[in-house]
Amino acid sequence: MKVLILGAGAIGSFIGAKLSSVSDVVLFSRNRAHIQKIQKEGLIIEELTGEKKRFHLKSIFDLKDLEHLPDLIIVLVKSYDTEEAVSSVLSIKKENTLFLTLQNGIGNVEKIAKFIDPNMILAGTTAMGSALIEPGYIKHGGSGPTYFGKITGPPDELTKEIASMFNKAGLETYVVEDPNLYIWKKLIINTGINAITAIAQIKNGWIYKNRYAKEIAQKAVEEAVSVANKMGIEFKEDMVETMLNVAKATSENISSMYQDILKGKRTEIDAINGAIVKFAKDLGLHTPINQTLTNLVKIIEEKVVGK
Amino acid sequence: MKVLILGAGAIGSFIGAKLSSVSDVVLFSRNRAHIQKIQKEGLIIEELTGEKKRFHLKSIFDLKDLEHLPDLIIVLVKSYDTEEAVSSVLSIKKENTLFLTLQNGIGNVEKIAKFIDPNMILAGTTAMGSALIEPGYIKHGGSGPTYFGKITGPPDELTKEIASMFNKAGLETYVVEDPNLYIWKKLIINTGINAITAIAQIKNGWIYKNRYAKEIAQKAVEEAVSVANKMGIEFKEDMVETMLNVAKATSENISSMYQDILKGKRTEIDAINGAIVKFAKDLGLHTPINQTLTNLVKIIEEKVVGK
Numbered sequence: 199m200k201v202l203i204l205g206a207g208a209i210g211s212f213i214g215a216k217l218s219s220v221s222d223v224v225l226f227s228r229n230r231a232h233i234q235k236i237q238k239e240g241l242i243i244e245e246l247t248g249e250k251k252r253f254h255l256k257s258i259f260d261l262k263d264l265e266h267l268p269d270l271i272i273v274l275v276k277s278y279d280t281e282e283a284v285s286s287v288l289s290i291k292k293e294n295t296l297f298l299t300l301q302n303g304i305g306n307v308e309k310i311a312k313f314i315d316p317n318m319i320l321a322g323t324t325a326m327g328s329a330l331i332e333p334g335y336i337k338h339g340g341s342g343p344t345y346f347g348k349i350t351g352p353p354d355e356l357t358k359e360i361a362s363m364f365n366k367a368g369l370e371t372y373v374v375e376d377p378n379l380y381i382w383k384k385l386i387i388n389t390g391i392n393a394i395t396a397i398a399q400i401k402n403g404w405i406y407k408n409r410y411a412k413e414i415a416q417k418a419v420e421e422a423v424s425v426a427n428k429m430g431i432e433f434k435e436d437m438v439e440t441m442l443n444v445a446k447a448t449s450e451n452i453s454s455m456y457q458d459i460l461k462g463k464r465t466e467i468d469a470i471n472g473a474i475v476k477f478a479k480d481l482g483l484h485t486p487i488n489q490t491l492t493n494l495v496k497i498i499e500e501k502v503v504g505k
Numbered sequence: 506m507k508v509l510i511l512g513a514g515a516i517g518s519f520i521g522a523k524l525s526s527v528s529d530v531v532l533f534s535r536n537r538a539h540i541q542k543i544q545k546e547g548l549i550i551e552e553l554t555g556e557k558k559r560f561h562l563k564s565i566f567d568l569k570d571l572e573h574l575p576d577l578i579i580v581l582v583k584s585y586d587t588e589e590a591v592s593s594v595l596s597i598k599k600e601n602t603l604f605l606t607l608q609n610g611i612g613n614v615e616k617i618a619k620f621i622d623p624n625m626i627l628a629g630t631t632a633m634g635s636a637l638i639e640p641g642y643i644k645h646g647g648s649g650p651t652y653f654g655k656i657t658g659p660p661d662e663l664t665k666e667i668a669s670m671f672n673k674a675g676l677e678t679y680v681v682e683d684p685n686l687y688i689w690k691k692l693i694i695n696t697g698i699n700a701i702t703a704i705a706q707i708k709n710g711w712i713y714k715n716r717y718a719k720e721i722a723q724k725a726v727e728e729a730v731s732v733a734n735k736m737g738i739e740f741k742e743d744m745v746e747t748m749l750n751v752a753k754a755t756s757e758n759i760s761s762m763y764q765d766i767l768k769g770k771r772t773e774i775d776a777i778n779g780a781i782v783k784f785a786k787d788l789g790l791h792t793p794i795n796q797t798l799t800n801l802v803k804i805i806e807e808k809v810v811g812k
Contacts, residue, residue, distance in 0.1 A: 394804070397704060397705075397801055398704075398801055398804040398805050398808065399805075399808070400804065404804065408804055410799075410800040410804050410807075411804050413800055414796070414797050417793070417797075486794050486797070489721070489724075490721050490724075490793070490794050490797040490798065492717075493718070493720055493721045494701070494704055494705055494721070494801070496717040497701070497705040497707065497715055497718050498705050500715060500717075501706070501707060
């Protein structure tokens with residue numbers, strides 16, 4: 199299967215490298231320094247054990263350099279780049295090319311569906327953690343399962359085949375009936391962890407170890423769960439507990455939002471806490487904790503990125 | 506009049522230097538580097554014009570070095586140090602020594618009154634801005650009036666005499682009937698400005714220029730005003746507007762809380778937004794914006810200070 203990674207950042211490069219053992223993968227990113235480094239010297243992945251592995255992967259920063267049209271495009275650009283990225287690959291997709299989004303935040307499926315037949319969209323989440331330390335150098339930050347499924351119906355054979363490819367590549371993956379539920383679960387976990395760690399510039403572990411961080415993370419999650427429930431999304435588990443367990447399991451990780459701030463980049467706040475605030479407004483609910491967190495991230499973003 | 510500045514930090518040193526032209530002032534601080542520098546070379550104040558003036562002031566870090574018992578002790582230690590500082594000067598006060606607190610935050614009068622006859626306490630606020638750039642070197646950051654009065658009744662002659670001394674020293678000062686109202690007004694202004702500027706590490710001007718900062722500052726103030734109203738404190742002015750005007754007038758200032766974070770010091774959050782949250786809890790009100798701001802400052806404090 200020919201796979202194009204659309205957005206070969208920290209997590210895209212990691213998943214691409216893993217999949218390259220079982221399929222024909224091309225990394226695509228507009229981060230020219232990262233791609234050129236991989237073209238010259240390969241991609242280095244520092245594993246959880248500290249061991250460094252080098253992957254020689256086809257990598258491009260210009261779609262003109264793509265040799266074969268992809269069967270599967272895995273969308274891993276930042277949420278706010280989704281529309282631009284998907285529209286940029288319309289010319290190199292085949293009629294039966296599948297799109298799989300494993301992006302952070304909510305609303306990515308809807309953005310992709312502006313351009314792509316929903317029957318061709320798979321969606322889900324991954325709990326893989328990864329950081330782009332420098333061009334060509336990725337650090338694996340924590341392992342967790344990947345879940346995806348079709349957005350228009352029950353999983354088909356092709357979806358199962360792709361999941362099987364992920365599993366063969368060493369990525370623990372499950373096909374799910376309701377990917378939207380998994381996307382919401384991850385959204386809610388991120389609602390508790392990402393903004394607070396980005397604002398206070400702390401590692402994930404603080405969220406369950408520090409009582410002040412824990413208290414607002416918990417309240418942010420409670421607000422998000424109320425919004426989800428009002429939208430008809432029900433969770434069988436206690437999402438506060440789930441969020442705290444994720445914070446614990448990823449204690450030493452720097453959340454993607456904190457990574458963005460450190461790099462002076464725009465964050466995905468609009469698709470995480472900001473999305474909760476927006477849904478809440480439409481529903482007539484109040485989410486002051488998420489509002490405060492969203493605004494603080496926006497201020498810090500403007501400070502580090504400029505307007 | 507013999508004046509002891511109890512807590513010669515940024516604002517204490519500034520007020521002490523000004524008062525030294527019209528009274529016998531001693532600066533007292535436990536910041537030994539700052540005091541020793543003043544002892545050796547005098548205190549340098551950089552005025553708003555950029556002009557630098559040197560003041561030769563009696564300065565001590567040990568009360569044993571005090572030559573005369575003070576008539577007036579101006580309390581300008583951090584709110585959380587009040588009890589310890591006041592109890593440390595009990596041995597060097599006369600029966601008729603007055604205490605004047607111009608500290609930030611709420612609750613300082615109550616802390617002083619644990620040791621001192623309330624009839625001997627004057628309280629109020631100052632809008633003077635100042636920063637301790639390095640030991641012995643203060644930068645004047647903005648001018649504004651000082652208000653104080655007796656906490657047990659209408660202003661007496663001695664209070665007016667002290668105010669007159671402030672005015673002669675070039676510090677615009679007014680004697681007020683209800684110092685508590687002025688303390689609350691300043692508290693509410695600080696509730697809007699201090700935590701947000703400390704968390705996002707921004708100058709005061711962002712509070713009125715940046716729409717995200719303005720929005721939460723406004724909501725934090727609205728919560729604080731609700732709490733004050735429920736406690737029977739009424740403001741004739743629109744406190745949101747007042748707070749935004751202060752942010753505008755002090756655009757280039759680094760708030761005291763942001764200064765504390767930059768210096769890796771504990772902040773006065775418990776006496777500002779934290780006090781609003783505490784009063785609200787006692788009154789059965791919700792102040793989620795102030796709660797979030799308080800917790801975020803607490804997290805950052807623990808990060809920079811340690812527990």
